[in-house]
Amino acid sequence: xxxxxxxxxxxxxxxxxxxxxxxxxxxxxxxxxxxxxxxxxxxxxxxxxxxxxxxxxxxxxxxxxxxxxxxxxxxxxxxxxxxxxxxxxxxxxxxxxxxxxxxxxxxxxxxxxxxxxxxxxxxxxxxxxxxxxxxxxxxxxxxxxxxxxxxxxxxxxxxxxxxxxxxxxxxxxxxxxxxxxxxxxxxxxxxxxxxxxxxxxxxxxxxxxxxxxxxxxxxxxxxxxxxxxxxxxxxxxxxxxxxxxxxxxxxxxxxxxxxxxxxxxxxxxxxxxxxxxxxxxxxxxxxxxxxxxxxxxxxxxxxxxxxxxxxxxxxxxxxxxx
Amino acid sequence: xxxxxxxxxxxxxxxxxxxxxxxxxxxxxxxxxxxxxxxxxxxxxxxxxxxxxxxxxxxxxxxxxxxxxxxxxxxxxxxxxxxxxxxxxxxxxxxxxxxxxxxxxxxxxxxxxxxxxxxxxxxxxxxxxxxxxxxxxxxxxxxxxxxxxxxxxxxxxxxxxxxxxxxxxxxxxxxxxxxxxxxxxxxxxxxxxxxxxxxxxxxxxxxxxxxxxxxxxxxxxxxxxxxxxxxxxxxxxxxxxxxxxxxxxxxxxxxxxxxxxxxxxxxxxxxxxxxxxxxxxxxx
Amino acid sequence: xxxxxxxxxxxxxxxxxxxxxxxxxxxxxxxxxxxxxxxxxxxxxxxxxxxxxxxxxxxxxxxxxxxxxxxxxxxxxxxxxxxxxxxxxxxxxxxxxxxxxxxxxxxxxxxxxxxxxxxxxxxxxxxxxxxxxxxxxxxxxxxxxxxxxxxxxxxxxxxxxxxxxxxxxxxxxxxxxxxxxxxxxxxxxxxxxxxxxxxxxxxxxxxxxxxxxxxxxxxxxxxxxxxxxxxxxxxxxxxxxxxxxxxxxxxxxxxxxxxxxxxxxxxxxxxxxxxxxxxxxxxxxxxxxxxxxxxxxxxxxxxxxxxxxxxxxxxxxxxxxxxxxxxxxxxxxxxxxxxxxxxxxxxx
Numbered sequence: 019x020x021x022x023x024x025x026x027x028x029x030x031x032x033x034x035x036x037x038x039x040x041x042x043x044x045x046x047x048x049x050x051x052x053x054x055x056x057x058x059x060x061x062x063x064x065x066x067x068x069x070x071x072x073x074x075x076x077x078x079x080x081x082x083x084x085x086x087x088x089x090x091x092x093x094x095x096x097x098x099x100x101x102x103x104x105x106x107x108x109x110x111x112x113x114x115x116x117x118x119x120x121x122x123x124x125x126x127x128x129x130x131x132x133x134x135x136x137x138x139x140x141x142x143x144x145x146x147x148x149x150x151x152x153x154x155x156x157x158x159x160x161x162x163x164x165x166x167x168x169x170x171x172x173x174x175x176x177x178x179x180x181x182x183x184x185x186x187x188x189x190x191x192x193x194x195x196x197x198x199x200x201x202x203x204x205x206x207x208x209x210x211x212x213x214x215x216x217x218x219x220x221x222x223x224x225x226x227x228x229x230x231x232x233x234x235x236x237x238x239x240x241x242x243x244x245x246x247x248x249x250x251x252x253x254x255x256x257x258x259x260x261x262x263x264x265x266x267x268x269x270x271x272x273x274x275x276x277x278x279x280x281x282x283x284x285x286x287x288x289x290x291x292x293x294x295x296x297x298x299x300x301x302x303x304x305x306x307x308x309x310x311x312x313x314x315x316x317x318x319x320x321x322x323x324x325x326x327x328x329x330x331x332x333x334x335x336x337x338x339x340x
Numbered sequence: 341x342x343x344x345x346x347x348x349x350x351x352x353x354x355x356x357x358x359x360x361x362x363x364x365x366x367x368x369x370x371x372x373x374x375x376x377x378x379x380x381x382x383x384x385x386x387x388x389x390x391x392x393x394x395x396x397x398x399x400x401x402x403x404x405x406x407x408x409x410x411x412x413x414x415x416x417x418x419x420x421x422x423x424x425x426x427x428x429x430x431x432x433x434x435x436x437x438x439x440x441x442x443x444x445x446x447x448x449x450x451x452x453x454x455x456x457x458x459x460x461x462x463x464x465x466x467x468x469x470x471x472x473x474x475x476x477x478x479x480x481x482x483x484x485x486x487x488x489x490x491x492x493x494x495x496x497x498x499x500x501x502x503x504x505x506x507x508x509x510x511x512x513x514x515x516x517x518x519x520x521x522x523x524x525x526x527x528x529x530x531x532x533x534x535x536x537x538x539x540x541x542x543x544x545x546x547x548x549x550x551x552x553x554x555x556x557x558x559x560x561x562x563x564x565x566x567x568x569x570x571x572x573x574x575x576x577x578x579x580x581x582x583x584x585x586x587x588x589x590x591x592x593x594x595x596x597x598x599x600x601x602x603x604x605x606x607x608x609x610x611x612x613x614x615x616x617x618x619x620x621x622x623x624x
Numbered sequence: 625x626x627x628x629x630x631x632x633x634x635x636x637x638x639x640x641x642x643x644x645x646x647x648x649x650x651x652x653x654x655x656x657x658x659x660x661x662x663x664x665x666x667x668x669x670x671x672x673x674x675x676x677x678x679x680x681x682x683x684x685x686x687x688x689x690x691x692x693x694x695x696x697x698x699x700x701x702x703x704x705x706x707x708x709x710x711x712x713x714x715x716x717x718x719x720x721x722x723x724x725x726x727x728x729x730x731x732x733x734x735x736x737x738x739x740x741x742x743x744x745x746x747x748x749x750x751x752x753x754x755x756x757x758x759x760x761x762x763x764x765x766x767x768x769x770x771x772x773x774x775x776x777x778x779x780x781x782x783x784x785x786x787x788x789x790x791x792x793x794x795x796x797x798x799x800x801x802x803x804x805x806x807x808x809x810x811x812x813x814x815x816x817x818x819x820x821x822x823x824x825x826x827x828x829x830x831x832x833x834x835x836x837x838x839x840x841x842x843x844x845x846x847x848x849x850x851x852x853x854x855x856x857x858x859x860x861x862x863x864x865x866x867x868x869x870x871x872x873x874x875x876x877x878x879x880x881x882x883x884x885x886x887x888x889x890x891x892x893x894x895x896x897x898x899x900x901x902x903x904x905x906x907x908x909x910x911x912x913x914x915x916x917x918x919x920x921x922x923x924x925x926x927x928x929x930x931x932x933x934x935x936x937x938x939x940x941x942x943x944x945x946x947x948x949x950x951x952x953x954x955x956x957x958x959x960x961x962x963x964x965x966x967x968x969x970x971x972x
Binding site: 232233234236237238239240241242243244245251252255256329330331332 | 684686709710713714715716717718721722724726729730731732733734735736743744747748779781792795796
């Protein structure tokens with residue numbers, strides 16, 4: 019078991035390191051230098067020089083990279099150009115919106131998709147199955163930001179149950195509160211969850227169907243287990259392997275989709291932060307946020323890999339992975 | 341039987357498949373609308389008609405008008421050109437660069453395969469939309485940049501799929517036989533491997549086409565894609581959002597157009613997957 | 625209900641199975657008849673596609689939903705075809721058990737083997753986990769799995785093919801069933817392991833006094849393993865006899881062809897191996913009558929119209945003397961579905 023974990027950890031570490039290099043590299047490779055990009059065409063030579071000084075552009079790229087990474091590892095990040103605060107502070111603030119949003123969306127997705135997928139698989143080719151599949155086809159086709167707008171139209175404009183956007187904050191003093199905050203996140207979470215649910219439902223359904231046609235299911239039936247018992251004791255765990263893979267991939271999707279959704283609902287989350295930073299050409303923020311998001315995705319995938327080892331004993335004992 | 345006859349027979353058989361038929365019809369409508377809009381639209385899309393702005397659906401304007409009085413129906417038609425273009429080029433980039441890469445990796449094996457796959461895996465770890473946003477931010481928003489960004493992310497997708505499918509073909513006996521007969525790797529790849537992976541690629545191409553349309557719509561919604569005055573369904577949704585209280589229907593039509601296009605492609609892709617699957621072990 | 629002394633363990637009468645496919649309703653089994661007593665070993669031999677596995681699955685009630693079963697299958701006199709799924713579940717694994725061809729895929733890769741053996745014990749005998757695990761160890765010892773105690777917590781992928789098949793056998797015998805159906809149990813194993821596993825099955829069956837239905841396409845296997853053999857072709861049993869009797873003479877054209885096709889040691893160099901002309905008809909194309917009609921040298925018109933009825937063949941003289949007299953007469957019967965059997969007897 020431990021060799022597998024070590025291997026995965028090493029891979030995680032390397033991916034993280036390479037990602038940091040790529041993120042840094044991409045922002046080096048700009049048309050013109052960073053200062054020109056940030057200040058734009060109308061910058062005067064003096065302001066350009068000042069910016070270059072501020073960004074330390076006179077130092078070689080490698081030492082700047084090392085300084086950046088070193089700073090990150092010590093918990094110090096760059097200072098945002100437009101907000102003049104450490105990016106870490108900005109990101110912490112914004113994560114308070116994005117993280118709960120992502121968790122809500124993912125929870126709904128997993129719950130609904132597993133139930134629907136299982137149902138569809140056990141009632142294969144009947145009306146119930148066709149219904150679920152049709153529903154998932156629609157879910158896949160609908161752009162999430164459009165769904166978001168439709169939800170706003172229905173629940174905010176027409177029914178007026180929730181506001182059309184914005185986030186009141188988690189603390190009551192700022193005019194928000196736990197329930198107010200959660201209410202503001204419901205529609206965005208639903209919009210985010212829709213597509214992911216459609217995808218995960220299909221994956222679950224096909225994974226269960228595939229598992230049900232395996233030989234060991236026949237053996238289990240021959241031992242006297244009912245179809246229900248076979249489903250719960252034998253099929254589910256095997257079907258979870260591909261399902262968990264997709265769940266991991268979906269998390270990355272979720273994070274990027276959040277960028278768009280947060281813009282639809284004007285939520286002060288990470289997605290909106292990076293979007294504004296790009297508009298403001300605040301490269302420091304862009305760099306740090308991209309690094310953060312990528313690191314989160316890589317971390318999740320690492321945990322998924324560990325989860326495999328728990329589910330599939332073939333990995334634990336070092337047999338060739340199927 | 342001539343190849344034309346075989347082809348028509350195949351097409352006839354394909355249309356018996358419900359998913360494929362439905363999807364193909366929708367995609368056909370899409371393509372025809374785009375073609376039609378090259379020559380004719382109910383109104384020129386540039387026509388601004390402020391007095392008639394935000395009109396509801398009527399005989400003159402089948403879907404109404406937007407905040408500048410432009411005819412929605414015309415905007416939708418021309419927008420389809422945009423979507424199709426994005427799909428074609430993005431998938432084209434993916435196929436054109438990703439497939440050879442995958443074939444090469446599969447034929448060479450060893451470190452070449454390892455490196456190619458690692459790099460491909462790595463780009464998957466990078467959220468695609470995020471990178472597209474980044475690129476459009478650095479190089480400026482617009483159709484070209486957004487197509488390129490989306491297309492670049494198709495390359496690892498197709499490389500991966502091609503390599504996986506090609507590996508399966510290489511392990512089959514008839515390629516061994518060809519090798520034993522002295523054929524070069526390139527000849528085998530071209531004559532044997534490629535035709536056999538073609539079906540997988542076709543299916544994936546329809547999927548990626550749909551994904552490209554969705555991605556471009558998202559980018560346009562954010563203002564980073566197709567720039568005015570060129571119509572784009574995604575941007576129409578953005579403009580509609582600010583008019584939500586006055587003209588709610590404006591937010592509905594472009595979304596339906598996008599959803600329909602994607603649905604059609606997905607159905608077609610599902611149908612093709614069933615039809616081209618050599619196993620055919622399913623009971624319908 | 626205690627079965628009467630002469631109620632057969634298993635009685636199959638006119639078993640027909642129809643499959644719903646995209647080509648319409650197909651009759652995959654066209655009237656299988658046989659009986660089996662406790663302690664009897666019966667072999668079912670035939671090529672792929674003749675319906676042997678289907679017969680086994682029909683007995684166990686494990687046919688897919690798109691299959692329609694008609695006819696009678698009685699276990700200890702109780703009619704299985706009329707039973708509810710729940711009742712069948714209580715019988716499967718407890719009174720009738722089955723082992724399959726591919727031990728590699730027939731075991732759940734995610735469960736340790738003791739758990740898979742313990743499952744029928746928990747299900748049918750209400751054992752708790754601890755007792756079940758202990759019993760699993762006893763069973764593994766009985767099937768002669770080396771180092772059973774260490775192996776209890778192993779997963780299937782850690783065992784070899786022969787070892788996995790032993791685990792399957794212990795799973796099947798856990799609740800001491802009355803009948804064991806073995807569907808090509810050794811086909812996927814190495815030749816040396818095959819002998820061991822078959823010997824094991826033979827031994828355990830004899831010890832427990834179970835009935836054994838052994839399915840195979842291998843003639844040589846039949847000679848050593850079973851008392852009686854049924855030959856299947858095209859969804860029906862075409863010949864049935866004591867193994868020894870069958871090996872002395874064959875009275876169905878197909879069986880003759882089957883035996884003749886066996887390569888033998890010591891043939892002169894250059895001798896052509898015998899084959900049966902023609903091909904096995906696809907299930908879609910099974911004719912109304914005898915499925916062997918198109919390949920048969922003795923075919924008559926009546927053969928093509930309907931499945932030839934069962935004809936009893938008198939036993940050879942020396943056979944009558946050596947038979948055990950306490951076995952019911954049916955067992956000793958040699959019957960064949962061919963109107964021309966006398967011609968074949970003369971030609972042999």
